[in-house]
Amino acid sequence: MKTPIDRFRFRPYQRPAAGWGALRSVTHAWLDSRQPFKNLRAMLQTNQHGGFDCPGCAWGEAPDEGRIRFCENGAKAVNWEASGRAVDATFFAEHSVSTLLEMDDYWLEYQGRLTEPMVYDTETDHYRPVTWDQAFHRISDHLTNLSSPDQAAFYTSGRASNEAAFLYQLFARAFGTNNLPDCSNMCHEASGVALLASIGTGKGTVTYEDFGKAEAIFVVGQNPGTNHPRMLEPLQKAVARGAQVVVLNPLRERGLERFQAPQDPVQMVTDKASPMHTAYFRPALAGDIAVMRGIAKFLFQWQEEVDARNSERLKGQEGQGGNGAEGSDTEKGPLDYAFIQEHCEGFDAYQSVVRDTRWDEIVAFSGLELDEIERAAHIYARSDATIICWAMGITQHRHSVATIQEIANLQMLRGQIGKPGAGLCPVRGHSNVQGDRTMGIHERPPQSLLNALAMRFDMSVPQASGVNVVKAIEGMEKGNIKIFVGLGGNFAQATPDSESTHKALRNCALTVQISTKLNRSHLVTGRDALILPCLGRTDIDIQAGGPQAVTVEDSFSMVHASYGQLRPLAAEMRSEPAIIAGMAQATLGNKPVDWLSLIEDYSRIRDLIEDVIPGFDNFNEKLQQPGGFYLQNPAGQRQWQTASGKANFIAGSLPAPLPPAVLEKLGTLGHKADLVLQTIRSHDQYNTTVYSLNDRYRGVSGDRRVVFANIEDIHRLGFDDREAIDVVSIWEDEQERRVSGFTLIAFDIPKGQAAAYYPEANPLVPLDSFGIGSFTPTSKYIAVRFEPSTAAKRIV
Numbered sequence: 001m002k003t004p005i006d007r008f009r010f011r012p013y014q015r016p017a018a019g020w021g022a023l024r025s026v027t028h029a030w031l032d033s034r035q036p037f038k039n040l041r042a043m044l045q046t047n048q049h050g051g052f053d054c055p056g057c058a059w060g061e062a063p064d065e066g067r068i069r070f071c072e073n074g075a076k077a078v079n080w081e082a083s084g085r086a087v088d089a090t091f092f093a094e095h096s097v098s099t100l101l102e103m104d105d106y107w108l109e110y111q112g113r114l115t116e117p118m119v120y121d122t123e124t125d126h127y128r129p130v131t132w133d134q135a136f137h138r139i140s141d142h143l144t145n146l147s148s149p150d151q152a153a154f155y156t157s158g159r160a161s162n163e164a165a166f167l168y169q170l171f172a173r174a175f176g177t178n179n180l181p182d183c184s185n186m187c188h189e190a191s192g193v194a195l196l197a198s199i200g201t202g203k204g205t206v207t208y209e210d211f212g213k214a215e216a217i218f219v220v221g222q223n224p225g226t227n228h229p230r231m232l233e234p235l236q237k238a239v240a241r242g243a244q245v246v247v248l249n250p251l252r253e254r255g256l257e258r259f260q261a262p263q264d265p266v267q268m269v270t271d272k273a274s275p276m277h278t279a280y281f282r283p284a285l286a287g288d289i290a291v292m293r294g295i296a297k298f299l300f301q302w303q304e305e306v307d308a309r310n311s312e313r314l315k316g317q318e319g320q321g322g323n324g325a326e327g328s329d330t331e332k333g334p335l336d337y338a339f340i341q342e343h344c345e346g347f348d349a350y351q352s353v354v355r356d357t358r359w360d361e362i363v364a365f366s367g368l369e370l371d372e373i374e375r376a377a378h379i380y381a382r383s384d385a386t387i388i389c390w391a392m393g394i395t396q397h398r399h400s401v402a403t404i405q406e407i408a409n410l411q412m413l414r415g416q417i418g419k420p421g422a423g424l425c426p427v428r429g430h431s432n433v434q435g436d437r438t439m440g441i442h443e444r445p446p447q448s449l450l451n452a453l454a455m456r457f458d459m460s461v462p463q464a465s466g467v468n469v470v471k472a473i474e475g476m477e478k479g480n481i482k483i484f485v486g487l488g489g490n491f492a493q494a495t496p497d498s499e500s501t502h503k504a505l506r507n508c509a510l511t512v513q514i515s516t517k518l519n520r521s522h523l524v525t526g527r528d529a530l531i532l533p534c535l536g537r538t539d540i541d542i543q544a545g546g547p548q549a550v551t552v553e554d555s556f557s558m559v560h561a562s563y564g565q566l567r568p569l570a571a572e573m574r575s576e577p578a579i580i581a582g583m584a585q586a587t588l589g590n591k592p593v594d595w596l597s598l599i600e601d602y603s604r605i606r607d608l609i610e611d612v613i614p615g616f617d618n619f620n621e622k623l624q625q626p627g628g629f630y631l632q633n634p635a636g637q638r639q640w641q642t643a644s645g646k647a648n649f650i651a652g653s654l655p656a657p658l659p660p661a662v663l664e665k666l667g668t669l670g671h672k673a674d675l676v677l678q679t680i681r682s683h684d685q686y687n688t689t690v691y692s693l694n695d696r697y698r699g700v701s702g703d704r705r706v707v708f709a710n711i712e713d714i715h716r717l718g719f720d721d722r723e724a725i726d727v728v729s730i731w732e733d734e735q736e737r738r739v740s741g742f743t744l745i746a747f748d749i750p751k752g753q754a755a756a757y758y759p760e761a762n763p764l765v766p767l768d769s770f771g772i773g774s775f776t777p778t779s780k781y782i783a784v785r786f787e788p789s790t791a792a793k794r795i796v
Contacts, residue, residue: 008703010722010745013696016273017225017232019260021696022072025684029076029691034084038566045565049626053552053562055081055159055537056686057228058428060208060554061627071229076684076691080517081536082566085112087518092118092127101523105493105759106690106704109517114533115570120525127522127531132574135530136586142483142510142528143587149176149462151482153472156182156441157489158430159537161550161562163605164576165432165439166613167598168487171584173450174459174592178466179481182441183489183687184433185469186496190395190774191426192437194404198648200641203434205423205633206387207556212237213421216244216383219277220288220407221393221780225255225697226683228427232259236274244379247280248288249393250367250750251680254697256280281376284367285676285753286657286781288394289403291373292410293654294362296354298377299334299413306333334381339415343638343647350409350649357654365654367750385421386414391429393678396780399655401773409649417647418638428555430687431537435553438613438631443468452612457592469495470775473767476504484526485512485583487576488534490688492521496765496777497737514579519688535575540564543578545601550577551623553631559616560628577602655772657781661732666783673730673783674717675709679758679765688759695757700745707786708747708755717786721746724789727756729764729782737764741789754784 015021045051056077091111097120100108117135118127130138143152154172156165172180184192192202199205211217211234224231236259239245247256257280258273267273283291310330340347363370380386388407394400408417408424416422428434440449443466450461467475475481477500484491484505495501501524505511508526515522516536522529535541541548541564549561574582581595588595598604603620610619615631622629634640640647656663657676666673681687682695682704694701698708707727714721723744729737739761749755756764758779769778 016258017255060556116572120529140586158433169440190400198408199635205636206425222391290365294373303333336415346649350651353651389425432552490519493759497767498763557631674785711746
């Protein structure tokens with residue numbers, strides 16, 4: 001049900017991250033689950049050896065972390081998934097799809113777990129029960145009647161296990177397509193593209209242990225307090241032991257300011273908190289690339305000064321009769337020439353580009369003052385072990401690939417890759433989004449994977465590239481893709497340009513959603529639609545061979561087993577691997593494998609993974625190790641799997657954050673965009689899953705249709721704080737993209753910027769506004785204008 005206006009409140013939050021606020025919030029979620037005592041026992045098995053992997057984020061575990069290995073949002077994820085409420089045939093008989101479409105996203109998922117397979121009846125506008133065999137044969141009939149396998153798209157959410165992901169890509173490729181769009185297309189795709197070109201691998205090079213050895217940690221475009229709260233502890237410990245923690249973020253996020261550790265009895269009893277940073281810089285949206293360029297320019301400048309002093313010193317020693325080399329007190333500059341010479345390509349071109357970049361250009365683009373950039377550069381230059389972390393504040397821009405390559409360039413200048421306490425760290429979101437990629441969920445698979453599949457399964461594999469998320473939406477909208485299968489996630493809400501996405505899904509002949517809980521994707525249907533209820537990470541998975549484990553890979557390339565702990569809510573719920581095998585068996589028969597026999601014992605699936613995917617030798621045996629095993633990262637060992645055989649400096653001028661056609665359109669309109677808006681998550685949210693209508697750290701409660709803006713901008717544009725407005729995005733086409741009835745909130749945000757929650761603001765993101773080279777939506781940089789709303793002022 002839509003939220004009443006008079007429930008909305010805004011009260012700035014003054015307390016630290018986590019601490020007593022987190023405990024109160026977790027307790028509420030625990031009691032609200034309808035099976036609190038079962039869930040409490042399960043929570044104690046979260047991220048434990050023999051327990052289950054948290055269904056939330058992909059942050060890793062310290063080997064000695066102890067009994068409590070979950071954070072506030074992890075506990076919410078467990079309680080949200082392990083709900084005692086059921087969405088069954090009775091529920092769907094009472095609620096038509098049209099009625100459910102009027103409900104908000106929070107209300108939909110709050111109804112509980114999906115418990116039996118359902119088919120959409122277009123005549124009654126209701127879902128009705130269907131047997132599993134009927135559902136599988138319905139899917140098979142649709143698939144086998146396609147004129148081309150490329151008329152189907154197989155989407156994957158990052159929640160899927162390695163076993164499910166491997167079977168899923170095998171099914172799709174045996175069917176004949178590489179159409180495997182993935183949630184990573186919308187978040188960290190830019191990281192993979194950039195790092196693959198720079199260092200030869202699309203993954204980060206850092207392990208969990210490196211955080212305890214780092215002298216400096218740069219946290220860039222990332223909000224760990226909300227999106228991966230367990231990262232707060234290693235950051236807190238780093239500050240406490242004297243390391244530098246440098247934050248670059250336009251918003252002042254509470255988790256990057258102060259932290260109260262719930263497991264620290266002294267802090268809890270005394271109500272004290274720890275500082276979370278040693279320097280906090282607030283660049284312009286999209287300005288991080290200029291900050292990195294500025295740091296590099298200072299490094300080059302200081303190195304030239306050192307080289308000049310060394311040259312003078314050398315001349316002096318020669319004039320005094322010395323040999324000028326041995327015994328000289330040569331000063332060391334900030335650049336690691338030995339690393340650059342041995343391991344890098346393209347240094348001279350990069351140095352030239354940096355020298356040619358003007359300081360006024362860097363300052364204007366970055367949004368920082370020159371002395372702020374210089375301070376950051378001094379911190380960076382003094383550290384011999386530096387980690388740079390980033391998340392979607394970096395990846396969801398037009399020039400995200402270039403920004404990440406600039407980060408890699410900077411790390412290469414000081415040899416900060418492939419050494420203890422240093423490296424590149426893209427902090428992934430969903431708990432196995434990195435593992436899905438490892439398992440072959442990729443629309444542009446490497447030839448080595450296709451060759452391995454062809455050899456192991458004696459089958460022909462499709463060679464043509466498939467579609468990513470953006471291209472899948474375009475294909476569905478044009479009628480070129482007729483079947484959409486979603487393995488988890490909430491595609492209708494997670495994607496950009498909501499109106500276009502919904503139109504595309506409704507244009508399909510069949511949509512299939514494999515899901516744990518009700519969401520909007522079940523209501524935005526094709527002409528035929530199925531809901532297939534699956535087990536979650538917390539559920540016990542019993543097959544013919546007994547209880548089964550699945551595996552996941554975290555942000556640090558650690559692979560470990562996950563065993564569900566709770567009895568499933570209904571007997572009709574099936575595991576993701578079992579559902580995939582059922583679809584494949586109905587469509588392909590026993591080709592190229594006996595699908596159903598694999599489900600009897602998941603170790604058989606892992607044997608196939610071992611045969612195909614590098615790094616998984618003795619897969620089943622390695623899982624017995626507490627903490628799992630590490631997938632070796634070649635770049636982390638200074639082995640560069642690039643064409644040059646070296647790490648590549650990639651040079652380029654500072655790029656414009658908007659395409660020229662949009663800038664030209666703004667000029668034609670006779671005005672600039674009022675503001676640049678970024679989409680953000682609330683604290684009570686994970687991806688599209690909304691745990692409540694509150695955002696504790698930002699002081700919002702009771703509603704999510706809000707826009708944060710600087711009070712000077714609000715007044716400049718002729719509005720008042722707490723006024724209801726419409727937000728309209730500005731793009732090169734003639735399509736209107738508007739969200740209505742949002743409340744303006746005066747907030748501590750840099751002038752010229754605004755922020756609104758995802759997915760409510762997703763309708764503002766044009767489908768064809770994506771990163772250069774990555775197709776990642778530009779959700780962190782949307783040119784918008786505000787207009788008066790027809791809605792009444794909010795009661796606050």
